[in-house]
Amino acid sequence: MPIPEDVTGEEIDKDVRQELQSLPKGLAEDVAKNLVMVARLIDEDPEGAYGYSKVALRLASRVAAVREAAGFAAYANQKYSEALAEFRAARRMTGNVELWPVMADCERGLGRPEKALDMAGAPEVHKLDKAGQVEMRLVAAGARRDIGQLDAAIVTLQSPELASNSVQPWTARLRYAYADALLAAGREDEAREWFAKAVESDKDGSTDASDRLAELDGVEFVDAFADEEDEGDGEAATAEAVVEEEDDEDDEDDEDVEEDDLKD
Secondary structure, eight states, X not given: OOOOTTOOSTTSOHHHHHHGGGSOHHHHHHHHHHHHHHHHHTTTOHHHHHHHHHHHHHHOTTOHHHHHHXXXXXXXXXXXXXXXXHHHHHHHHHOOOTTHHHHHHHHHHXXXXXXXXXXXXXXXXXXXXXXXXXXXXXXXXXXXXHTTOHHHHHHHHOSHHHHOOSOOTTHHHHHHHHHHHHHHTTOHHHHHHHHHHHHHHOTTOOSOHHHHHHHHTTOOOOOHHHXXXXXXXHHHHHHHHHHHHHHHHHHHHHHHXXXXXXXX
């Protein structure tokens, strides 16, 4: 797959660059460039990212960072079985537990929420950092909802991190998940309160909390451009009607002239 000229491979994380030092220099550069493309495209063009991840995987399947990148690319494309296999491979290579929550979420994607809940109670969770533990809590709550345990999902999300006033990278998503669970349980007033709190903490727009809040408040957004297009279509239709009417009048005049000619 083509690599843009502005991609040098130097953009990757230094830890990943260190992993790639086990490869010949030219090969390491090629792998690095493909990993950069995976990171660049994974949000906007998951299929493209997946394509670059397969190239990197073909070049260096024994590098943990490559297996991890391939896992995330597969995950972004909802290829959960493939993603889980790649995450497991990366974990075997590194011994790290940081992929545990996303591995559990793959189990959810494969229709095995009970397995995800088993993982949420495993000793590995205690080895996660705070961000990882919050992520695991989100996955566990989602698994509870998968099996229809709404109240249990709400309780799962209730935590010191949720109650804290400090804003962390995970705060908006945690508050959003809590609001969504409350709404699903029919607790609309509480849901509105937590969607509002999610909006306050969502500085980079990682959730659609503002839209959900507006929906609860009965606010409808109007697409101004669509209205202009509709207006334009209406004006065009009117113009066409006028032209057709004028054409009809011209045809009638022609018919009158022909009748007069026949009478003469």
